[in-house]
Structures are given as C-alpha cells and as structure tokens.
Amino acid sequence: MRTLQASTSYSIGISSVGPPAPPTRHRHGIVAQGVVEPTEKSVEIMRKFSEQYARKSSTYFCVDKGVTSVVIKGLAEHKDTLGAPLCPCRHYDDKAAEAQQGFWNCPCVPMRERKECHCMLFLTPDNDFAGQEQTISMEEIKETTANM
Amino acid sequence: MAASCCSTALFSFSRPNTSYGVVSSSSVSLSLPQQTHQFGLSFRAQRRLEARKSVRVSCIGDNKTAAVTGKSWDKLVLDSETPVLVEFYASWCGPCRMVHRVIDEIATDYSGRLKCFVLNADNDPRIAEDYDIKAVPVVMLFKNGVKLESIVGTMPKEFYVAAIERVLAS
Ligand code: SF4
DSSP states (O other): OOOOOTTSSTTTTOTTSSSOOOTTOOOSTTSTTOOOOOOHHHHHHHHHHHHHHHHHHTOBOBSSHHHHHHHHHHHHHHHHHHSSOBOTTBOOSOHHHHHHHOTTBSSOHHHHHHOOOTTSSSBOTTSTTBOSOOOOOHHHHHHHTTTO | OBOOOOSOOOOOOOSOOOSOOOOOTTOOOOOOOSSOOSSGGGOHHHHHHHHHHHSOSOOTTBOOSOBOOTTTHIIIIITOSSOEEEEEEOTTOHHHHHHHHHHHHHHHHTTTTOEEEEEETTTOHHHHHHTTOOBSOEEEEEETTEEEEEEESOOOHHHHHHHHHHHHHO
16 A cells, blocks of 8 residues: 655654744645745755755856756755755655654765765866856845746 | 746746757767667767757747656557657656657657657656656657667756657658
C-alpha cells in the first residue's frame, strides 16, 4: 500500500520550531501549488549568509540571479518552518528529521567538502552558469521573484 | 502560478556569449555521457554548448507546462498513448525554474508527439517517493506507462532532446 496522501505528511508539529508564525498565516504546504513566502527577516539572514559563504568559498552566484534569489528564499522558508536552512533543491520524506540530521543544511556536506552545490547557489568560476558576482541585494531578490 | 509574463526579465549576463558554437536543437547525435550522474554540475563539457542559450530572459514564475498531481497521475502519465515527460520540482528550487523554461520550449517543439507535465514533489510526496525523488529537478520520460529515462539535475536542452528522441524511437 502506498503511504500518506499529499499535504498531510511532514508538516505536522514543526511549527513550534523557530519564531512564532503570525496567526493568519499557514506555513505548510496545504494549499495546492501555493508558494508560501518566507519572512523578510529570514530572507535577509540567508542573503547575508550567501554573500559571506560565496566569498569564503571563492564561488560565484549564477548569471541568472533569479536562480540565486529563489534558492535564498527557499533556504529562508525552511529556516522559518524547520529552524534550519535545509536545501530547497531536494525532496525529503521527512523534512524535520532531515533538518535535524544536518547533512543537507546549507552549506551542505557536498558543498563544504567538494564545492558541489546542485542548487546553483554557489558556483565555482569554471562553471558555465557562474556569474562574476558575490553580492545580491534585497531589491534584486524581490525583483526577480516578484511573479511567483 | 500561471502568472502572465513579467517585467522583471533577467538581463544579468556577465560575459559575452559570442564564442560558443550553438548546436541546433534538432541535433540528437551529441556524444553525451550515458550515465546519469547525481548532479547536473558534472556535465560541464556538454553544458558549454547550451549554457548561454538556456540562461535566457524569461519570467521566473511563468510556467506554461501543465501540472500533473497524484490524482491525475495514472490517467495522464501511465495510461497515456503518447509518450510523456514529467519534470519533478520543488517549490523553491532555483535551477528547477531554468529547467521549466526548457521544458516549456520542448512542449511546444514536440507538440502532438510528447505530452509534458510538471509535478511539485512537495505537494505530491507519494508520487515523489514512489519514484525515489531525491535531488530535484528530475525529468522522467514514460512510454506505455513504463519509465524509460530519468535525468537528474540541470541539463542543456540538447540533453533532454536526445533522451526524448531515444524514447520516441524505441
Ligand atoms: S546544494 Fe548545498 S550549498 Fe547548495 S543550496 Fe543546497 S544546501 Fe546550500
């Protein structure tokens, strides 16, 4: 038999982690196709982190900053809902357990060990998609994700 | 999700894109590695051909390809008489959006011969788990209800086209 049907699985009981969510806002993916926006505070934290880690690891953001922006927002969303910036470019059976385990918390183990970021947030200069920038502004993030 | 096209086009190219030979998308004879790697970043050599082209100006939320869900899966994918392409993605996966754009193009190019769908793995964990989805994006090709190809990562358009041609010819 198959496991649990959509939307009921991994979101239960996580909301106690992290800052209290505003009462009107449901963070978990019950809304089909609905994309829940991360808090601005978490986006700012992950934006700063990304700039710092790019410099530290000598990697660059994607030529398409839209990719960078979406990933930063995804990290922020996980930080809001799970308390940790779990990689947004993977699917997990159990997000809460995965966030606790830590392997895929950004910067993940493959990034730290081999500079492999399949999310294309941190690209080595030889990568064809690598741009020349290690900075991204809040405005850029807002602009490139305005239509989501 | 079906937002109309946006004004926030991404003109962020930082290098000139003049020196790359562009392989026409009808060419399927590229010598691509047969093995499917975990991550698309291993395909640097192949990507060189297409990188500049596929980082194209487009709106990020503008996903034209229809969605398939757990409910419609059997009908749209497994029971389809036409071969089917499904892109598994996650809500906040940046590179998935690049692949969306490629799949949108492919859906147009192969109209009538191939049905294209996207599936949000976050919204449909059952299907994602059935197909053992880990890293996203993953593009799968089905024919007569059987999965024939699975491509993990962010690839140049030619790479998907080559896989589609194999499936159509099979
Ligand atoms: S692949 Fe690793 S480094 Fe890249 S965004 Fe995901 S967790 Fe961070």
